Amino acid sequence: MGTDGLRRKPYEKRLFRLQAELVKLQEWVKAEGRRLVVVFEGRDAAGKGSTIKRVAEYLNPRVTRIAALPAPTERARTQWYFQRYVEHLPAAGEIVLFDRSWYNRAGVERVMGFCTQEEYTRFLHQCPIFERLLVEDGILLRKYWFSVSDNEQERRFRARLEDPMRRWKLSSMDLESITRWEEYSRAKDEMMVHTHIPEAPWYEVESEDKRRARINMISHLLSTVPYREVRRTPLKIPPRPAPTGYRRPPRVEMLVPRRGGRPCLTRGSPAVICRENQEVLKREDQSPGGAGPPGDCQGIYAGSRQEFGLMARHIEIRPDVAGFFLFPASGGGGGERRAQPPRRI
Known part of the structure; x- marks a missing residue:
C-alpha cells in the first residue's frame, strides 16, 4: 500500500456503512425479484478477491453467490464457450459475483495460447451480443476491471510467496504475468475496444491502494442500482414454553474435545x-x-x-x-x- 493509503479506522467506518447499504440492496433485489450480475476482472493480485470478500461479508449466501469457475473440463471445451457461465447466472431475487468470468478468453487464454485465433475472434464478436441479451432480459450487469502497477503487483506476489497463509493464491500462471506484462496490457486494451458497450460498459478501479479501491468500487456499484430500503415485517421472539420433563440422553462420546481455557499438561511435554x-x-x-x-x-x-x-x-x-x-x-x-x-x- 502506498504512503497515501487510506488509514484503517476511517476505512473500516466507511466500509461498514457501505456494507449496510449492500444489505439493503440485497433485500431490494430479493423483494423485487431482480437479478444482479457483477463481473470482477483485472490483473493478477489486483485485489479482486479481497473486494469480493468485503462485498459478500454480510450478505445472505442463499441470495448472493460467488462464481469462481475452475479450468474447463474436456467436455466443457466442446460446448459453446458461454454455456458454462450461463449455468451460474442468477434467478429472480439473486446476486452473482463472478470472480473472473467469460473474459478469461480475452485475457489469460489469449495471452497463454489456450485458445485459437478463430476462437478468440469469435469471442470478441459474440460477447457484446451475449451481454446485450442478458441486459435485454432484465439482468443488471456491472463489469469492473481492477488495475494495478507492475511494481505493486510484484510486491504483492512477493508478500504472498513469503506468507504461508496466502501462498495458495500464487500459481505459476500468476508469475507468468510478470514476464508477459505488455502482452496482457495489449489484450486488455483490445478487449475493451470490442466489449465496452453502452448496454454493459466497463468501469475501471484503480487498485494501487486496496482499501480505497474497495470503497470506490462498492460506492460506485450502489450508485448504479436504483435500490431502496425494503420495510421488513417486525419480528417478535416468543416466550419459551415451560419444560415438560423430557430428559436428554448422555452425549459425552459425541462432544468435540475442548481446546480453549487453561491448557492441560498431562498428555506430554511442552x-x-x-x-x-x-x-x-x-x-x-x-x-x-x-x-x-x-x-x-x-x-x-x-x-x-x-x-x-x-x-x-x-x-x-x-x-x-x-x-x-x-x-x-x-x-x-x-x-x-x-x-x-x-x-x-
Whole structure:
C-alpha cells in the first residue's frame, strides 16, 4: 500500500456503512425479484478477491453467490464457450459475483495460447451480443476491471510467496504475468475496444491502494442500482414454553474435545522446536527417559519469560493446545503455571 493509503479506522467506518447499504440492496433485489450480475476482472493480485470478500461479508449466501469457475473440463471445451457461465447466472431475487468470468478468453487464454485465433475472434464478436441479451432480459450487469502497477503487483506476489497463509493464491500462471506484462496490457486494451458497450460498459478501479479501491468500487456499484430500503415485517421472539420433563440422553462420546481455557499438561511435554531442523531445543520432561513431546502438548513453551525473549528469533512456537504459551508463575522455580496469550514470532 502506498504512503497515501487510506488509514484503517476511517476505512473500516466507511466500509461498514457501505456494507449496510449492500444489505439493503440485497433485500431490494430479493423483494423485487431482480437479478444482479457483477463481473470482477483485472490483473493478477489486483485485489479482486479481497473486494469480493468485503462485498459478500454480510450478505445472505442463499441470495448472493460467488462464481469462481475452475479450468474447463474436456467436455466443457466442446460446448459453446458461454454455456458454462450461463449455468451460474442468477434467478429472480439473486446476486452473482463472478470472480473472473467469460473474459478469461480475452485475457489469460489469449495471452497463454489456450485458445485459437478463430476462437478468440469469435469471442470478441459474440460477447457484446451475449451481454446485450442478458441486459435485454432484465439482468443488471456491472463489469469492473481492477488495475494495478507492475511494481505493486510484484510486491504483492512477493508478500504472498513469503506468507504461508496466502501462498495458495500464487500459481505459476500468476508469475507468468510478470514476464508477459505488455502482452496482457495489449489484450486488455483490445478487449475493451470490442466489449465496452453502452448496454454493459466497463468501469475501471484503480487498485494501487486496496482499501480505497474497495470503497470506490462498492460506492460506485450502489450508485448504479436504483435500490431502496425494503420495510421488513417486525419480528417478535416468543416466550419459551415451560419444560415438560423430557430428559436428554448422555452425549459425552459425541462432544468435540475442548481446546480453549487453561491448557492441560498431562498428555506430554511442552517444547520449543527449532525452525531449521525440528530439533527440540527445550522441554519440560514429563515422560520416562526424556522422550520427545508427544500428543497435543507439543509446541507449548514452558520456559521463563527471559528465555522466551532470547530464543524468540530462532525458534518456532507451536501453540497446539488452546493457543497459549506457558510461563512459570514466579521466577525460576517450579510452582503453578499460568496461561498467557499467544505471541506471534
